Amino acid sequence: MTTENTRTYDVVVIGAGPVGENVADRTVAAGLSTVIVESELIGGECSYWACEPSKALLRPALLRADAAKVPGLNPAVAGPLDTAAVLAHRDRMSADWNDDGQVDWLKGAGIDLVRGHGRLDGPRQVTVHTPDGEVLHLRAVHAVAVCTGTRAAFPPLPGLDTLRPWSSREATASQRVPGRLAILGAGVVAVEMATAYQALGSQVTLIAREPGLLTRMEPFAGELVADSLRAAGAELRLNTTISTATREGGPDGEVHLTLSDGSRLVADELLLATGRAPRTDDLGLDTVGLTPGGWIATDDSFTATGVSGDWLYAVGDVNRRALLTHQGKYQARIAGAVIAARAQGEPLDTARWGRHTATADLEAVPQVVFTEPEIAAVGLTTEEAERTGRRVDVVDYEIGLLAGALQHRPDYRGTARVLIDPERRTVVGATFAGPGVGELLHSATVAITSEVTVDRLWHAVPPFPTISEVWLRLLETYRG
């Protein structure tokens, strides 16, 4: 029998991924009663099928690539990876796909949890169908925050159901390493999973319609990753895509692919790493005048565009501003502050870098791609500067010339590029490509967001012998 219940909260959050959790944390901290609705696992994609498992699979691959080049250490890492141990570590880093710990965190933070599928049902109303057949009507006094994230978007290949391709979920959670893994895509998921599975023993073939990898980043980034994937034994088929794909020989049979360049390929699994789609198709968006299945556009304070009354917010992946956990959590902190300010009748501070506006979404989104070598980028790229008519000075330096890089590994290859606004003399973009550069990125993010001039940066002395000395070399190169 279906029972129906109505509850009222100050704030209703739909989706308990990293972003929904952080919105709820902020609104509860501001004294607003908050309920969070989740249809799968508390913690979202990031904890179980994205950041955490993928980085656990990649860490041994990246560490081994460095260690194999360090004299004296290389014989110790000559053998194959212990696949079972890597997968077991991945399982632990994904909390064995059990969200008890996160449920405890919600309780500790004072956030109520409702499990089930949430749908908007007109202004300030959310209806939840719970797993035990209950229908719950949640009424929001101040705000509904949609934080429902994304799912993998597949290209329109015929016969997808019998093909049973891997999405990022299967790739990050698989309990076995396929002998031959074909990957379609040249974005972050494709290159990270190609790096991990090639290191774990798969024969990886990466198929991309682009002429190179990671094409939204500075060109040298994708070139270094392509070289290193090839050196590891992966095959790259560029400027081509999949025309037909079939699984032959039953459910566990081989995948047979024909590519648009006429070539063929047989694999044990096919990973479609072809981008993301918003989880808004079954969310009741039509009840508030928005289009089901679409990304939810917002202003810089995360208030949904086209919905009157300033009560609907869209935060994290679902607004398409930056599909990254850390950036979504930044958005959540700001959205939480906006909801709290409006609830208390306070004016919003939406000036550039103000408390209630996500300026960093526009000027300084940092991302680390955990490939061999790592790619770390924040702010503008050269192509973006050209496309938007922004005048910048471009400064490059080969990281392998640094003593700190050679201490890291003697065959170090890597490039750093910073973009400098010539009038304000501030850094507006930075890309580092090379082993171990991920931890370097925050220095560039701080430089961009603090708008410190290169003249003042001259006084920020990087320690010898570290890779961070690249900052000194870049500034010396700029000064001539």
Ligand SMILES: Cc1cc2nc3c(=O)[nH]c(=O)nc-3n(C[C@H](O)[C@H](O)[C@H](O)COP(=O)(O)OP(=O)(O)OC[C@H]3O[C@@H](n4cnc5c(N)ncnc54)[C@H](O)[C@@H]3O)c2cc1C
């Ligand atoms: C393979 C992979 C690796 C990645 N690695 C990184 C990385 O290293 N670093 C990084 O910063 N980012 C990474 N990302 C991106 C990162 O996973 C996302 O940016 C992040 O998960 C977005 O968080 P979110 O809370 O917006 O959405 P999600 O994490 O997708 O969470 C949304 C939640 O909403 C729930 N939900 C959806 N619809 C409903 C509904 N109607 N009712 C109730 N609940 C609902 C879902 O079940 C889910 O739990 C990676 C992504 C992938 C695919």
Ligand SMILES: NC(=O)c1ccc[n+]([C@@H]2O[C@H](COP(=O)([O-])OP(=O)(O)OC[C@H]3O[C@@H](n4cnc5c(N)ncnc54)[C@H](O)[C@@H]3O)[C@@H](O)[C@H]2O)c1
């Ligand atoms: N380390 C990290 O920060 C990290 C890791 C993984 C994922 N992510 C996030 O997840 C998001 C999704 O990553 P992704 O790699 O799935 O998407 P993406 O948008 O980065 O790349 C998609 C790739 O698929 C290709 N593609 C799309 N449609 C196609 C089609 N019909 N036929 C052939 N090729 C097609 C594109 O050309 C592109 O190469 C990224 O935006 C990223 O922010 C982040």
